[in-house]
Amino acid sequence: xxCVVVAGVLPVPTATAEPPTYRPPVDAPVRDxxxxxxxxxxPGNRGLEYxxxxxxxxxxxxxxxxxxxxxxxxxxxxTIRHPDGVRTTSSFLATLQVVVGQRVRxxxxxxxxxxxxxxGARRGDAYFDPASLFTDERARVRLVPFDEPPGTGAAGERxxxxxxxxxxx
Numbered sequence: 001x002x003c004v005v006v007a008g009v010l011p012v013p014t015a016t017a018e019p020p021t022y023r024p025p026v027d028a029p030v031r032d033x034x035x036x037x038x039x040x041x042x043p044g045n046r047g048l049e050y051x052x053x054x055x056x057x058x059x060x061x062x063x064x065x066x067x068x069x070x071x072x073x074x075x076x077x078x079t080i081r082h083p084d085g086v087r088t089t090s091s092f093l094a095t096l097q098v099v100v101g102q103r104v105r106x107x108x109x110x111x112x113x114x115x116x117x118x119x120g121a122r123r124g125d126a127y128f129d130p131a132s133l134f135t136d137e138r139a140r141v142r143l144v145p146f147d148e149p150p151g152t153g154a155a156g157e158r159x160x161x162x163x164x165x166x167x168x169x
Contacts, residue, residue: 020062022133028052034129046127047120056113060104078110091118
């Protein structure tokens with residue numbers, strides 16, 4: 001007599017991670033807001049510049065993993081990758097208090113400032129306004145009609161994009 005037992009393996013349900021909450025890295029006013037450049041290498045401010053005094057403690061804006069902690073061009077920077085894929089970088093630091101690969105919790109000290117602190121935020125390679133991380137407001141979308149029906153296919157898509165961006169680029 002032979003008996004065969006087949007055990008099925010059921011996938012273990014995984015909890016969907018809540019997006020992290022973010023808090024500013026310092027308690028100081030913003031002295032220069034985000035101003036995206038018109039061209040990839042043009043002038044602008046790809047983050048927030050805080051009016052901090054020298055030796056101000058800089059804290060992690062959310063939980064994450066340090067992906068860079070070191071010098072670039074003679075100034076110190078710390079980059080943290082957060083669970084939602086956002087990377088934040090604190091720049092122009094006097095001291096570094098973290099190392100690459102270190103897990104940090106929101107509020108952990110990552111360094112101190114030389115003077116003003118610059119905070120940048122990226123999704124992929126695209127910079128965005130870090131101030132948007134510090135609000136609970138959802139983006140509001142308002143649909144607007146086209147001035148002229150754009151048509152179908154690739155030509156219609158090009159006309160639609162042209163109308164949406166107002167002929168820029």
